[in-house]
Amino acid sequence: MNTGLPLLVIGLILGGGIGFTIAAANGITLDGHDHSAHGVAGHGDMDHDTVLSLPASATAPSLAVTVIQDPMAGYNLHILTENFTFSPENASLSHVEGQGHAHVYINGVKLGRFYGPWVHLDHLPEGEVTVEVTLNANDHRPLAVEQAPLRASVTIQN
Template sequence: MGRPLLMLLIGLFFGTGLGIVFAAGQGLTLDGHDHSTHAHGDAAHAVMHEATVDVPGATVSVEATPDSVGGYNLHLVTGGFAFAPAAAGGAHVKGEGHAHVYVDGVKLGRLYGDWTHIPTGGNVRVTLNANDHRALTADGQPVEARLHLE
């Protein structure tokens, strides 16, 4: 019983090492996970994030102020759009939904109102999204705001 267990451990050790070397050779890294490029795993969120819905007149801008205990407070100013937290995950209703907040390409979460706190600076992107999570566009252009925070 001791020898098979030893062989298993040796195989796991070298197999893991070879896997890491192979992944590194292919340029694969364990960076942050960006949810903006694929569907969620559960059926309730099967809508692809690449899908969009056009809402003419929808706008968003973002202002940031440093927080006294670290990070930044973001204030979203929207036009032609209303936050609808109770309808998140439901059917699309023109001009309502929520926002997605990203820092350096990594989704921090959803925003159901016009204020949020982020713990760090970087390249901030805020998108407006329909209740069913599709990204909003206005006249074919993404309804999003971007800014860089040191």
């Protein structure tokens, strides 16, 4: 009896299972993000949930957004900030006042992390679309001023 094919299938199943187990044990996820670099359980020093509230002052950051239809396709999101510098070179490092990045959400689903004031949006869902932006510190904590989140949104009809 030829046992080559059944052994191949068994090997693939066991190998895949062992591979996934090793990857999970080392903090590797299917999205390619390596959690082991900053602690598997809670992202170590990167707290995506705890808000960093800054005092209200003349140097406190501010945020506004506009969305403009692109003549070719999609939309162009303009992230307007004051007293804030996009700092990709410091991503995932310690908080530095006035630095960080933006998170962009489409209908409540995170599109990604962005390090500049312009983002091209395409392949948006049909109908009413809410585009929301938050400002985040280098260490990924959402920023706020006097407990008011630095968050801005606009709703468009696609």
